[in-house]
Amino acid sequence: MIKKTSIKKIGVLCSGGDGPGMNAAVRAIVRSAISCGLKVEGILRGYQGLIDNDLIEMDRRSVSGIIGRGGTILKTARSPEFRTEAGQKKALNTMKRHKIDALVVVGGDGSYLGASELYNKWGVPTVGIPGTIDNDLHGTDQTIGCNTAINTAVDAIDKIRDTAHSMERIFIVEVMGNRSGYIAMEVALSSGAEDVVVPEAKPDYKEMCSRISQGAKKGKISWIVVVSEGVIKANVLAETITNMTGFEARSVVLGHVQRGGNPCAFDRILSTRLGVAAVEELLKGNYGKAIGVMQNKINIIPLADARKRINDIYQERYRLINMLR
């Protein structure tokens, strides 16, 4: 195990799906590490870059002008090879060759698993910061990119509402979040959607159609259903609704547009705080940890405990959507 005093060089990587704010995090990690006297290597394409020896030395200027840019200058990827022991050994060799003593990983659930294995199995000092739009990790109120993604989707639905209202139509809008309905719930509530379908609750389409028909009888002329991508495809639900109610329903898939764009101020601040805290925790010798922000304070838990958070806002948000429809 490397002692805290022996860390001279760190590596930083982004892994899994990108999210707005990852660049702000990379900037904060690189500059805070340099301020603390460390050297920094940027690892390209996440864990795959460690396996392939694809690294770039970073200085303060390498992260100039990126705080407000979407995506990640380091690129990101999902690496099936890193899940194998052979892949992990290649990654360790790269770290040894470049004299990288510790790693900061920016990513979601799968990325945390990788960082946790590097620490628990191979003794590599790692810390993780939550970079995923899904907001499905423990130990943090929000993950990097989620807030921007929600705003992007709400902006799109505001536009869809204009045409839905004008043409008196039903729209099914599919948002990201394969196993997490967090984005869908927040988007539904903040866009004034009439219904929401998320992986956390069993959908009742018959009931939904009867609400639509009842609504129409009371003079409701448009209806928006926000659906999480993992539950049902928007076009399939649109067809189901048309068949059950006789009303025309259209589908829109927002997809990867939610992952792009300039991060909002909230995500920039979150990323910056998390990035600096990650470096500081490494220097304290606090390894194998996930850094988050809870109730506006830096919060630190073991990486292994941060994985697979089940969205717990469903009941409360759904009650409001039902009441305000």
Ligand code: F6P
């Ligand atoms: O995990 C982030 C995320 O955007 C999910 O919301 C989505 O299900 C998934 O990534 C999509 O992954 P990909 O870009 O590989 O299709």
